[in-house]
Amino acid sequence: MAATLTRRRLLSLLIAGASLALATAPLPGLRRPLVVAVGSELAGAMAELEPLFERRHGGIDLAWRVQGSQDMVNRAREEGPERPRVLIPANRDLLGQLATELRAQVGAPAFLQAPVPVARTLLVAVAWPERVQKLFPDGRFSWPLLRRAAAAGQWGVLGAPESWGSFDLRSSDPMRSNSGQLSLALWCQDGNGGGRGAAGDTGDCAAALRRAVYRPARSTDILLQEFISGGPNEGDLALVYEASALARQGEAGRQRPGGYVLLFPNPTIETVLAAAVLRGEAAGRAEDGERFVAFLLSPEGQGVLTRLGFRGADGGGGSPAARGVKRLPPPSPEQREELLRLWQQAG
Numbered sequence: 001m002a003a004t005l006t007r008r009r010l011l012s013l014l015i016a017g018a019s020l021a022l023a024t025a026p027l028p029g030l031r032r033p034l035v036v037a038v039g040s041e042l043a044g045a046m047a048e049l050e051p052l053f054e055r056r057h058g059g060i061d062l063a064w065r066v067q068g069s070q071d072m073v074n075r076a077r078e079e080g081p082e083r084p085r086v087l088i089p090a091n092r093d094l095l096g097q098l099a100t101e102l103r104a105q106v107g108a109p110a111f112l113q114a115p116v117p118v119a120r121t122l123l124v125a126v127a128w129p130e131r132v133q134k135l136f137p138d139g140r141f142s143w144p145l146l147r148r149a150a151a152a153g154q155w156g157v158l159g160a161p162e163s164w165g166s167f168d169l170r171s172s173d174p175m176r177s178n179s180g181q182l183s184l185a186l187w188c189q190d191g192n193g194g195g196r197g198a199a200g201d202t203g204d205c206a207a208a209l210r211r212a213v214y215r216p217a218r219s220t221d222i223l224l225q226e227f228i229s230g231g232p233n234e235g236d237l238a239l240v241y242e243a244s245a246l247a248r249q250g251e252a253g254r255q256r257p258g259g260y261v262l263l264f265p266n267p268t269i270e271t272v273l274a275a276a277v278l279r280g281e282a283a284g285r286a287e288d289g290e291r292f293v294a295f296l297l298s299p300e301g302q303g304v305l306t307r308l309g310f311r312g313a314d315g316g317g318g319s320p321a322a323r324g325v326k327r328l329p330p331p332s333p334e335q336r337e338e339l340l341r342l343w344q345q346a347g
Contacts, residue, residue: 031059032059033283034085034285035082035084035282037086037089038067045305049296050062052300053301060288060291067219072084072087072089073095076098077102079281084278084283085277086275086293087275089273090241091271093336097333098110108279112279116274116297116313117313118297118301119305121271121311122242122268122269123179124239124262124268125237125238125239128256131232135236136263140263141263143265151208155236168234168235169235169239170217171223172222173216173217175344176219177220178330182239184339185335187205187208189267211346220241224238228252228260231256242311242318245262246319249262265325266325268325269329269330270327270328270329275293277293
């Protein structure tokens with residue numbers, strides 16, 4: 001009799017435990033969706049962050065979309081059920097501009113909280129070793145020498161083998177991508193020997209860059225993929241993010257003997273990746289968006305980002321070769337609009 005009662009109590013406990021597990025564990029297909037938009041530089045990190053986050057928050061089904069940073073904020077102006085709940089462009093200033101525009105439209109704050117920095121990275125150049133030797137004899141990046149090569153157009157004019165053909169500079173499209181905007185700003189800042197717009201030459205240098213850039217890519221990561229897969233025939237030097245260059249350095253080495261060389265322009269621009277949770281209609285709950293942002297700032301989230309080449313939210317990490325390189329702020333919204341206008345005119 002006692003044994004029977006013990007078995008019944010044990011069975012009751014098992015049933016209660018199973019009921020509790022079913023009540024607390026999300027059923028397949030019933031997890032809450034959360035859509036996050038990220039710049040292409042974060043694609044590799046998101047592949048690792050997604051399962052880690054979902055393991056901590058089993059009721060959330062995290063989905064992420066890769067978009068050019070400028071594309072991202074342009075699309076976020078249209079409220080609707082498909083709009084991502086969390087935005088993480090490559091430049092937090094884009095979020096500030098979006099917040100101003102949306103507040104003017106609806107008369108209320110665009111975000112639950114002010115955008116939060118989650119990582120940082122620098123604009124750098126990658127180039128094939130033999131190209132670096134001819135382009136920068138001392139091994140250090142130089143805007144004047146890069147402009148000289150772009151103006152020459154052909155490697156033969158620069159004393160390189162005629163078989164190298166045309167000099168092909170690669171950059172992302174400033175109309176769609178933050179790295180393209182930073183490249184344009186630096187080209188017109190330092191390559192002209194003066195500040196942005198110095199001596200009225202900004203329009204000329206924007207046109208010069210547009211002529212020099214071979215097939216502007218819609219995002220930084222797509223640009224780097226094309227640069228690696230195409231090799232010297234598809235580009236001699238590309239302007240990309242430090243994090244993207246470090247993340248794909250191994251891939252470049254496997255596909256091309258010696259891989260590419262990472263060069264730090266001096267000055268360069270440090271861009272801050274910030275996350276913001278949108279108010280209003282969007283794909284996912286606002287509180288789930290806040291949970292994801294908090295996860296990115298946790299030691300686990302920051303560990304993934306710094307391991308993959310990003311500098312942390314506090315600026316730590318990255319390549320030691322960048323020590324001593326002057327870092328400029330990104331162009332202001334007014335400067336960016338003027339540069340984009342000149343880029344469009346040049347086309």
